[in-house]
Amino acid sequence: MLKRKAMQKLEFWKSHKGKQAMLVDGARQVGKSTLIGEFGRTHYRHMARIDFIDSPQARAAVDATNTADDLFLAISAYSNDELVPGETLVFLDEIQACSDVVTKVKFLVERYPEYDFVLSGSLLGVEITSIESVPVGYLDSFTMYPLDFEEYCWAAGVPSNVIEEVRNAYQERRAVNEAVHRRMTDLFHDYLLTGGMPDPVNVFLEQHNIQALRNRQRAIINRYREDISKYADSVTQARMIRRIFDLLPSELNQQNKRFRVTSLGKGARMDRSEDGFLWLVDAGVALPVYNVDEPRYPLMMSMKSRLFKLFLNDVGLLTCMCGMDVARDLLNDRTDINYGALYENVVAQELAAHGFSSYYFKNNAIGELDFVVEHPRGRVTPIEVKSGKSYKRHSAMSKALSIANYGMDRGIVLAETNVQVGDSIDYLPVYMMSQLQYDE
Structure with a gap:
């Protein structure tokens, strides 16, 4: 259990x-x-x-x-x-x-x-x-959501004092012990493969067999497709929903990761396709991250419901849909590949599991913030997710933090690094997303 x-x-x-x-x-x-x-x-x-x-x-x-x-x-x-x-x-x-x-x-x-x-x-x-x-x-x-990263660590047998070291380092904004940092980074890379669906996680931890893992994940994906056929209102709607579902990996691989309605086919329009997106969200299969005009509290007031990124509910299912080459590259720790979509998907599902409503911000003069979240007391935090080595390049976040009207004091960059604290930005290891709490 x-x-x-x-x-x-x-x-x-x-x-x-x-x-x-x-x-x-x-x-x-x-x-x-x-x-x-x-x-x-x-x-x-x-x-x-x-x-x-x-x-x-x-x-x-x-x-x-x-x-x-x-x-x-x-x-x-x-x-x-x-x-x-x-x-x-x-x-x-x-x-x-x-x-x-x-x-x-x-x-x-x-x-x-x-x-x-x-x-x-x-x-x-x-x-x-x-x-x-x-x-x-x-x-x-x-x-209830798939296992979050901390739950995955429990399943993998990570001792409580190791997880406590990560928690203390996050709260104190200090570097994580180097041995712990390496272990948690390796586990995070495994999590990109397995995701948090319990059955695939159990199979992977017991057998360490990628083929067995993929078989369990494909079974879940096929069940989702069957549900679409069974519960959609019509054959036409089912066909559209399956098309959206199948396009999720390629749409997330786009530079801005925003779902383009034109990808559904010639003449596709949002007013005809919106029900399909909402169906996947309502079924818990997809996680929407909506655009806001301003990264200012309350974010809901400036949300644009027809501009959004659509993430899969589980990163393991996403890597499965991307194919075995992605799994092999992750296992070989290739650093020359852009895993931005996978990293952002993990963060999106972690934020959802921790009670956040996630948004993103894009402005021609400022640039794009991957995620913008708010806390109960009205504090808004911008989050950038970097899968490469150039994680200190974040002009959009620097510009947004400099605008007093937005009221954002500090930002977070999640990357393949240990903890580093800047004047207005905290650089955190990407696995430390597990410590972001809605009520902090």
Whole structure:
């Protein structure tokens, strides 16, 4: 069982909930069912699980219920364990196949407060339109992502004192111990290959076999394509969404990494294609990073929703879609290749996992900032991501920091370097993205 930070969220919910069920959403294969199963086995004497995809009979029985008692009886009938008051977690999985249960959970938690209810599913952002009424006040929720880099380090057996050294160096803005720095850099390069999907990570750490890793990653990619065909509104929409999905690697390889609608074909227009982009975002498959007119708090006020970069939800899937040559080059530590797209994808998914809403800024007079993020107290931080040796060339960041109206005190450059502190810019090793926290 991989150690996941999301376990703490479930444990906090169990200790502090009132009459609330918990909903865990996220893309396919990020480890939701495994995590909840482990949570149930660890914290309860009984766990009644129903998978609404594996059990169409249970789905039909739940759909047919009209009262809380009938619903609870239907769950009891198809449960794989005894339901004992005060000792049981009721785990309703793959709820996108039975969306009515989200509406009905309010009546369950009111009528049966002696039981705990956790719901989970994928593609909920796509399927949520079929849910008549989300029970506000009766349903807590959080989104689960692939393993972030720190979780990958846990899986790779990195000792806690090594991770603590990285954390202390980040907080103190000092160089990381050189042996630790080399180890973490090597792990980061491995992470570019594996990404954070639990099944591929397990296979790689157990076998160290690139072919086996790629087979597991291709299986996930193929499942995403199958989901597009199954859940898209029409054949035409499915074809467009698959086209966008397949183009993600080549679009990220462009110099500005912004997705060009013209890549979809002659005559393609944003007003016709926007639903396809949003579908991938709502399904958790893609991560959008929107453009802002000004890198000034609050960033949402200057966001331009039709200018964006579209990253994949997992860098391992991205390198898989790029082909085996990329994997071989990473394994051979080739330094003459531009891995900018891979590095930026890692940072985008790390920021999302840590609770940030990410933006980018581009201005003809200033240049482009790869990422701009804000913290709860209104502080805005520009972030540049450099995969090469010329990481101290950042004219856009220097210009942006010099404009008082933007209110940005310091910037961060993530690169293949140890910690260096400048007058207004911190140069951090790219693996130190794991330390960026929304509430700091």
